Amino acid sequence: MKLSLMDTGNGTPPMTVAISKNDSISRNLVRYAAPVTMEARPEDFDLTSGFRLIRRRIVFIVVLALLITAALLPAILGIKPVYHADARLIIRNSLASALDAQEAGRTDTLELSSEIERMLARSTSERMVRDLSLSDREEFNPALRQPGVVAQLREAVRNLIGSSAGAPSLSSDSERVIEEYERALSVNRDPISNVIQIGFTSQDPQLAAAVPNQLLRVYLDERGANERRRLEATQHWVENRIAEQQDRVEAARAAVQSYRESRGAMSLDGRTEQVSAAADLNAKLGDIAQSTKETLTTIAALQGAGREQALQEIVVPDSVAELQRQVGREQLDLDRLLKTFGNGADEVASQKQKVEATRLALDLEVSRFVQSERAKLASLNRESREVSEALRLAEDQLDRSAVAQADLAELVRTAATEQTALDKLEQRRRTLSDQAAMPETDVELLSPATVPLFPQGRGRLFYLIGAMLAAVSIATTVAFIREMLDQRVRSAQQLSRLPSLTPAGMLPIAPRQSAQRKRAGARLRYDGAFGEAIRSIIVSMKQSNDGVLPASLIVSSALGGEGKTFVARVLAAELVAAGQPVLLIDGDLVRGSLSAAFELEHAEGLSDYLSGDADAAAIIHHDASSGIDIIPRGRGRIRRGLYLADLSRLLKLAQSEARLVIIDSAPVLASTDTLYLAGQVERTLLVVQWARTRMRSVEFAADRLEGTSKGDVMVVMNRVNPKKHKLYGFKDAEMFAPSIQAYHNSV
DSSP: OEEEEOOOSSSOOOEEEEOOTTOHHHHHHTTSOOOOOOOOOGGGOOTTHHHHHHHHTHHHHHHHHHHHHHHHHHHHHTOOOOEEEEEEEEEEEOGGGOOSTTTTTOOOOOOHHHHHHHHTOHHHHHHHHHHTTGGGOTTTOGGGSOOOHHHHHHHHHHHHHTOOOOOOOHHHHHHHHHHHHHHHEEEEEOTTTOOEEEEEEESSHHHHHHHHHHHHHHHHHHHHHHHHHHHHHHHHHHHHHHHHHHHHHHHHHHHHHHHHHHHOOOOHHHHHHHHHHHHHHHHHHHHHHHHHHHHHHHHHHHHSSOHHHHHHHSOOOHHHHHHHHHHHHHHHHHHHHHHHHOTTOHHHHHHHHHHHHHHHHHHHHHHHHHHHHHHHHHHHHHHHHHHHHHHHHHHHHHHHHHHHHHHHHHHHHHHHHHHHHHHHHHHHHHHHHHHHHSOSEEEEEEEOOOOOSSOSSOOHHHHHHHHHHHHHHHHHHHHHHHHHHOOBOOSGGGGTTOTTEEEEEEEEOOOOOOHHHHHTTOTTOOOHHHHHHHHHHHHHHHHTTTTSOOSEEEEEESSTTSSHHHHHHHHHHHHHHTTOOEEEEEOOTTTOOHHHHTTOTTSOOHHHHHTTSSOHHHHOEEETTTTEEEEOOOSSOOOGGGHHHHHHHHHHHHHHTTOEEEEEOOOTTTOTHHHHHHTTSSEEEEEEETTTSBHHHHHHHHHHHHTTSSSOEEEEEEEEOHHHHGGGTOGGGGGGOHHHHHHHHTO
16 A cells, blocks of 8 residues: 655655555554754744743743842842931121121122132031041941951952051041041032032931031131131231321321421411401402492483483482472473463463472482482592502412411321321221121021931832842843853754754653553553654654665764653654564663663673673563563673674564664764664664753764764754743744644643
8 A cells, every 4th residue: 555645835745655554553653744854044033032032041030130139139238328418508798797888788698609618628627527526437437447358358469469558547547537528518509599508418317417507507616716817817907007097197287286386377267267358358349349330320321411211220319219200290290281271371381380490409409419429439439449458468468378378288188188097997997896796697597407317319129129120131131142152952943054964853851650550561652742742753764764664773862861762762662552563772881771761780681692691582671561672781791893793683683573673872972882883773863852962062973973874864852841942933833832732631
């Protein structure tokens, strides 16, 4: 009977497998297709590969993160909480410092930068350290601290090379205390509101609150002491200047008095009276001239043609004015009579006579007035001559004393200047005395420093969380690096670049069997996914051998401990269960463990046969529970020269009895016996333990087997962890998909 396998769509030609009627293995296994060679493609990478890496390395990441966190834990626990307290204040010029009217209302602000420098002055720091006994605190005195591990190692290295720094001096200790104090102190100013904030950080909350308040008191004391010293020095200088100025004032006054006595110069008041008298004479002379002019004008007006008009314009005696008014009235009466009676009436003639008589009387009075004005004019001329003479005498006297008065005025002015300077110095002394009794600055304390209730910044929990996050980051980075450097084989895709290797299948971790099943004799039979994986390997071997099982095969590995003995056992058990007689040979004559698995450690075996101490029938043992014929390792030692020929006869003997020979050999890289055996059998099966065997080991083993084995070397991936394998993103992880597992578990 022949079965034609159709094209699977992967480019491989159809395969025809011959199946005999009695071949139960072929009937049971032909339906399973062998895994094809897988090649990695660039498009296989996706963004979830990083998450898969974290998932498969999660144990390593967690352990390494815990170790790093544990290493940082002493430093975190050694972090002591610190407290910070602030005092806020405003510094202004004192209003009492404005002592005179010109300075009243002045609100000049101080140079706050200078005031801050006063608070940070060295003398202030030394006093703060002394008053608060900061040298006795371990926080501020490094000499009191226990040296850390790094410091001890550094000191040990210095002592080793002979360059010890020596014991620090007391001055250096005090310097370090002051440096620690200044590092913990902060004095800042708000540029907008000019509020000064004094802050201090300490591990002691009481000290954190005490330092800003104490610094304010020390600042005021230091500033007051400096102001007092400055005022005292200024007062001493002013007093010396006052004494010198008093001597100058006395000398100036003595010079004035001596000049007055020696020159006989008039006093300032006498000269003022003389000047005033001369001014009066000059004014009187002007009045006389004005009166003379007015008199001449009056005389000229009364003697001219327009006398009647002049009488109305000038001031005349009452008699003249009365007569003038009487003439006017009589003339009006005459004009009225003329209009009434005419010129010829007696009343008119009588009235004319009366008017003429009044006019004559008026002319007589005007003549008398003119005579009186002429007499007045003569009197004014005489008075003018007298006043002019007196004025001349007064001006001569003033001219004679002008020079002496100028010298005296200069001396008086000098004396006044010296007195003014003395008055200013006296005023300055009084101002300094008042300033000494009054505050120079006005400090308004907005909020004093209070004891903080909570520490500043982050607590230990924050740093612990930060350390854990950093540890996780470091552990993840190390995991990525390890993943990049990891050359262990985890999939057939990684072996695709080795043309001499053909993937045969993948065996998951074997499930544990119960004691009842072991006692029943089925300890090497597995169901479910593991059984399917074993049968898939058998199908792969048939397909690689023209559709029939090879008559002999060797099971080996690159290194020891990769499960080759277990693979050989389960393959033999599965073949025997399918009706194929199997002869299982322990070919590792040095450290073979197959004999111990079947409890044949002391039985005759291969070494005895090869050395000639036993025949073939004596070394073949039958395991009743599994039905496998076994040749154990044996008890003796062999000569290596007889190894190939004797083993070849044994293989021919097994093939003549239709037994499939499976040889569990030594690791390829550990013994050359495997290379000899690979040349005697039809197929070589290389076992690679998942996530343990390195790629370079597989490459080296493939290179060694390539020239000795018949055909391609088939590779079995052993002890695959399905849960972890799916985290690598390989295509063959679908063999262990949850749906496939559920399918096998439901059987």
